[in-house]
Amino acid sequence: MSLSDTLRRAMREPQWARARLETVLCEALVRVNNAMVDLRRRAADEPSGFEPLDEITEHAWRRSDISDHLATLFLESLPVAPTLIVELGVRGGESTFALERVAAIYDAKLVSVDMGECARISPYAGWEFVQNDDIAFAGQFADWCSERGGSPAIDVLFIDTSHEFEHTAQEIAHWFPYLSKRARVFFHDTHIQRIFRRRDGSRGVGWDNQRGVMAAIEQYLGCSLDESRDFTTLRGEWIVRHYASCNGLTILERLPQPAPPGELETGAEVAVESASQ
Numbered sequence: 347m348s349l350s351d352t353l354r355r356a357m358r359e360p361q362w363a364r365a366r367l368e369t370v371l372c373e374a375l376v377r378v379n380n381a382m383v384d385l386r387r388r389a390a391d392e393p394s395g396f397e398p399l400d401e402i403t404e405h406a407w408r409r410s411d412i413s414d415h416l417a418t419l420f421l422e423s424l425p426v427a428p429t430l431i432v433e434l435g436v437r438g439g440e441s442t443f444a445l446e447r448v449a450a451i452y453d454a455k456l457v458s459v460d461m462g463e464c465a466r467i468s469p470y471a472g473w474e475f476v477q478n479d480d481i482a483f484a485g486q487f488a489d490w491c492s493e494r495g496g497s498p499a500i501d502v503l504f505i506d507t508s509h510e511f512e513h514t515a516q517e518i519a520h521w522f523p524y525l526s527k528r529a530r531v532f533f534h535d536t537h538i539q540r541i542f543r544r545r546d547g548s549r550g551v552g553w554d555n556q557r558g559v560m561a562a563i564e565q566y567l568g569c570s571l572d573e574s575r576d577f578t579t580l581r582g583e584w585i586v587r588h589y590a591s592c593n594g595l596t597i598l599e600r601l602p603q604p605a606p607p608g609e610l611e612t613g614a615e616v617a618v619e620s621a622s623q
């Protein structure tokens with residue numbers, strides 16, 4: 347938009363002008379802050395020697411609205427040993443970069459869903475992109491899986507779409523029934539701020555989503571959570587881990603259920619037998 351067009355619109359729509367001015371100011375503040383952070387030289391993480399993790403760490407060196415969380419997303423998905431990963435919200439593929447590396451290790455299927463066209467984001471052979479509204483697709487998911495000879499049991503579910511309360515509540519209602527017993531769920535943007543902070547002290551410009559994602563998680567778990575700080579807690583059948591930086595990442599990990607009594611007895615018998623041999 348040319349300067350004269352911008353000025354004309356600002357005269358016609360003062361509210362738009364205020365919002366635009368606020369964004370320009372935020373962006374300027376963020377640029378100054380980040381230049382100062384860079385003056386102090388960012389310390390790079392030492393390579394782990396595990397190639398997929400080092401690729402993610404190198405990729406996350408380029409700051410983004412999720413860069414703090416890519417290694418966590420990878421590392422926290424590994425213990426699940428997933429066979430099916432579902433990603434809701436792809437855009438430029440930052441989260442896909444981490445998830446496709448988890449999938450490759452376990453030869454798992456990675457299904458990514460976005461309303462927008464993202465069909466060329468991942469080179470991973472086990473990747474399938476579905477361009478659709480995620481709530482509409484949830485209704486077709488069981489048939490979609492059975493047409494491909496698979497089961498709809500999701501081991502890793504990553505949610506990063508509209509960030510609005512009603513929609514996130516619907517995502518929980520429509521996608522959680524597909525979670526496997528060992529599933530982990532990752533929500534990004536559980537701590538969105540107008541100016542958000544990364545772990546290295548750099549900042550980025552965000553928006554006010556009225557706590558939409560965290561409020562939907564609170565409604566599901568029936569509790570209040572303070573997304574402004576890191577925490578780990580237990581709520582019902584879920585271990586909840588939260589990282590406050592970089593717009594927030596919240597992980598729900600199913601608490602392992604005790605084996606049914608019959609199975610326990612068998613296990614005890616085996617233990618006693620082998621101890622007495």
Ligand SMILES: C[S@@+](CC[C@H](N)C(=O)[O-])C[C@H]1O[C@@H](n2cnc3c(N)ncnc32)[C@H](O)[C@@H]1O
Nearest residue numbers: 435436437439440441460461479480506507508
């Ligand atoms: C924040 S971006 C995702 C970023 C991505 N996870 C990453 O790490 O680069 C949100 C994406 O969600 C998609 N989206 C929003 N609402 C959606 C819906 N109802 N169904 C499917 N995708 C949706 C948007 O098209 C957008 O690409």
